[in-house]
Amino acid sequence: MKLNELRDNPGATKKRMRVGRGPGSGKGKTAGRGIKGQKSRSGVAIKGFEGGQMPLYQRLPKRGFNKPNRKQFAVVNLGLIQKFVDAGKLDAGNAIDEDALVASGLVRRKLDGVRILAKGELSAKVNLTVTGASKSAVDAVEKAGGSLTVTSATAAE
Numbered sequence: 124m125k126l127n128e129l130r131d132n133p134g135a136t137k138k139r140m141r142v143g144r145g146p147g148s149g150k151g152k153t154a155g156r157g158i159k160g161q162k163s164r165s166g167v168a169i170k171g172f173e174g175g176q177m178p179l180y181q182r183l184p185k186r187g188f189n190k191p192n193r194k195q196f197a198v199v200n201l202g203l204i205q206k207f208v209d210a211g212k213l214d215a216g217n218a219i220d221e222d223a224l225v226a227s228g229l230v231r232r233k234l235d236g237v238r239i240l241a242k243g244e245l246s247a248k249v250n251l252t253v254t255g256a257s258k259s260a261v262d263a264v265e266k267a268g269g270s271l272t273v274t275s276a277t278a279a280e
Contacts, residue, residue: 194235196255201263202243203229204251213249220252239264239271 142154156163171178207213212227221237224230230237236254241263248268256264256273264271 196236196238197230197232197234198238198240199224199230199253200240200242201245201260204239204249205243205245205247208247208249215247215249218250218252221254224253245269 140150141148142150143152145151153163161167161169171180173179204213204219207227207229208215213219213223213229217223221230221233224237225233238255238257239251239253239260240257241259245263245267249264250270250272251264252272252274254274256271261271261273
């Protein structure tokens with residue numbers, strides 16, 4: 124088989140219908156669009172329009188609320204911290220703060236601070252200073268023999 128012998132399977136492709144090409148084509152004159160009306164014209168897209176009836180997206184009640192001044196934290200799991208300590212990217216001997224986490228590549232950017240969560244195992248003795256931490260994360264770090272200090276979120280700004 125050569126490149127010039129490549130063919131689609133029979134019936135896999137179908138020639139496109141050329142509309143508006145005379146009465147003999149079966150799709151001549153109005154090209155399958157009917158007579159007059161908005162949808163027979165060009166440049167019309169009526170998504171969600173229900174013939175003048177109130178559209179579904181407007182009939183349903185609004186739900187929820189997004190707090191405009193909410194804090195957004197960079198989330199770090201304990202398992203990842205352990206992985207970076209094992210790889211030598213984080214030094215467990217020194218105190219680890221948010222800048223050290225960014226420098227190691229574990230966190231891309233601090234946002235409104237870094238929050239530690241307890242997913243994964245931590246066996247290294249680390250001294251962490253971050254903006255936020257879950258209660259179980261604090262317990263896990265102290266169980267491993269380290270300390271986790273939580274600074275106030277306002278101090279990080």
